[in-house]
Amino acid sequence: MNKYFYNFFFLCRYEVCAYLEQISHEYSEKGDVQLAKRFLDDTAILYERSIQTYMRSNMLIHFAYADFEEQRLNIDKARSIYNRLLDINEANLKDPTLAYIQAMRFERRTDGIKSARTIFKRAREDIRTNYHIYVAAALMEYYCTKDNNIAFNIFNLGLKKYNQNLDYILSYIDYMTHLNEDHNARVLFERIL
Structure with missing residues (x-):
């Protein structure tokens, strides 16, 4: 029950991704590269789940996710995020x-x-x-x-x-x-x- 509550909460609060990104940066500065990479991967998973479910027509979460992937040098992934946003139909993105x-x-x-x-x-x-x-x-x-x-x-x-x-x-x-x-x-x- 708690796991589902936290997942729903994280999907509705896009600031959580920024916090995870910041935590990853701090671990990277301290030298714990493995933990930093894990937080970055968790952030990417959270972003992906966000744009596929409750925030699929939220432009801000798409921009943040694309910037996140661009910083990780995943240019093709960032491009696909923008294309996915631009392909949203008229009812959801006026x-x-x-x-x-x-x-x-x-x-x-x-x-x-x-x-x-x-x-x-x-x-x-x-x-x-x-x-x-x-x-x-x-x-x-x-x-x-x-x-x-x-x-x-x-x-x-x-x-x-x-x-x-x-x-x-x-x-x-x-x-x-x-x-x-x-x-x-x-x-x-x-x-x-």
Whole structure:
């Protein structure tokens, strides 16, 4: 009876995984590598059980688990966690925009900008995403590749879809003012009005 209670409690409290990870780190610092590895393996099992049962549509637990596996250098496992989150159906995950953004950032860190562009393409095809995916992709292109043209193309692509969304337009204008693009900002105002 107590075993089932503790398992249920651990599955409902994702902070427990962070505590187990911290305990593993402390044992590793003290030199007890075997016990540290055991705690890490227990943490992975707990994360896996969490995303398969009660927290299957909780984005935060997926992000924490993917980061955990990325730190353990299990890149393929982390990628499968993100893909599993992105494949959750519409009823359980109404707005997967943040999941796509996190997956893009992960792919950029591990495989480079081309893999992040693949995730962005997948996000554009998903009707549940909102304008934040375009802003995140454009800013990622600008800050990571230093290519203004690609960032402008992404913003213009998003403008075709979100030309009535004031928040998207303000994000685009903010980007242009950051670059001191007065002429392009004027052209954008004329195009919107």
